[in-house]
Amino acid sequence: xxxxxxxxxxxxxxxxxxxxxxxxxxxxxxxSFFWYRQYSGKSPELIMSIYSNGDKEDGRFTxxxxxxxxxxxxxxxxxxxxxxxxYLCAVDTDxxxxxxxxxxxxxx
Amino acid sequence: xxxxxxxxxxxxxxxxKPVTLSCSQTLNHNVxxxxxxxxxxxxxxxxxxxxxxxxxxxxxxxxxxxRRPNTSFCFLDIRSPGLGDAAMYLCATSTPRAAQNEKLxxxxxxxxxxx
Numbered sequence: 001x002x003x004x005x006x007x008x009x010x011x012x013x014x015x016x017x018x019x020x021x022x023x024x025x026x027x028x029x030x031x032s033f034f035w036y037r038q039y040s041g042k043s044p045e046l047i048m049s050i051y052s053n054g055d056k057e058d059g060r061f062t063x064x065x066x067x068x069x070x071x072x073x074x075x076x077x078x079x080x081x082x083x084x085x086x087y088l089c090a091v092d093t094d095x096x097x098x099x100x101x102x103x104x105x106x107x108x
Numbered sequence: 109x110x111x112x113x114x115x116x117x118x119x120x121x122x123x124x125k126p127v128t129l130s131c132s133q134t135l136n137h138n139v140x141x142x143x144x145x146x147x148x149x150x151x152x153x154x155x156x157x158x159x160x161x162x163x164x165x166x167x168x169x170x171x172x173x174x175r176r177p178n179t180s181f182c183f184l185d186i187r188s189p190g191l192g193d194a195a196m197y198l199c200a201t202s203t204p205r206a207a208q209n210e211k212l213x214x215x216x217x218x219x220x221x222x223x
Contacts, residue, residue, distance in 0.1 A: 004150070008148070034211070041219070042216070042217070043196075043198055043214040043215060043216050044198070044212075044214055045214070046211055046212065049211065088150065088151070095153060095156075096153070096212060097150075098151045098152075100148065100149055100150045101148075101150065
């Protein structure tokens with residue numbers, strides 16, 4: 001069983017729409033959760049971290065965590081073509097485990 | 109003002125020819141990691157150092173070795189690269205775990221091709 005699961009996509013949304021990215025994890029003891037953005041051929045870049053149940057907002061990004069259901073999500077409001085990238089979910093157990101990422105395409 | 113620097117950006121080697129990838133950091137972080145990322149896959153942790161303490165992942169092949177001569181530098185040695193070792197190799201650093209605040213700082217990566 002994969003430890004961190006994401007839909008590989010691509011998820012295609014029009015410019016200005018809300019993009020919703022989801023991630024589930026298997027280790028109930030996980031305490032820290034991260035979203036990284038990775039452009040093609042580049043290294044991952046941290047965009048959000050969340051540690052407590054509920055929502056955390058930062059600009060156009062909102063991370064949502066539900067530990068009981070073992071899922072974490074990322075909402076991107078007012079999506080822009082520059083948001084087109086792969087979004088990696090990462091979960092901290094005794095080490096940081098990455099999902100395979102969801103490819104997001106924002107079209108004009 | 110890059111904080112985690114990987115050289116080279118692209119590396120081409122021949123099948124079976126040893127290759128070394130390098131990473132340096134200006135953050136003075138205790139922990140340094142090496143990840144391998146193949147196309148459309150998740151970054152996979154190969155090993156990490158906590159100061160000089162080396163921690164090898166159980167499924168990291170013996171073909172991969174690492175050295176950390178000081179806080180700032182870390183090297184990944186691939187003794188006999190195979191075609192399956194072609195990947196992006198990512199170096200990352202972090203401060204020690206503290207109150208849920210561990211974040212990874214990635215270098216730009218080295219894309220390794222094996223001919």
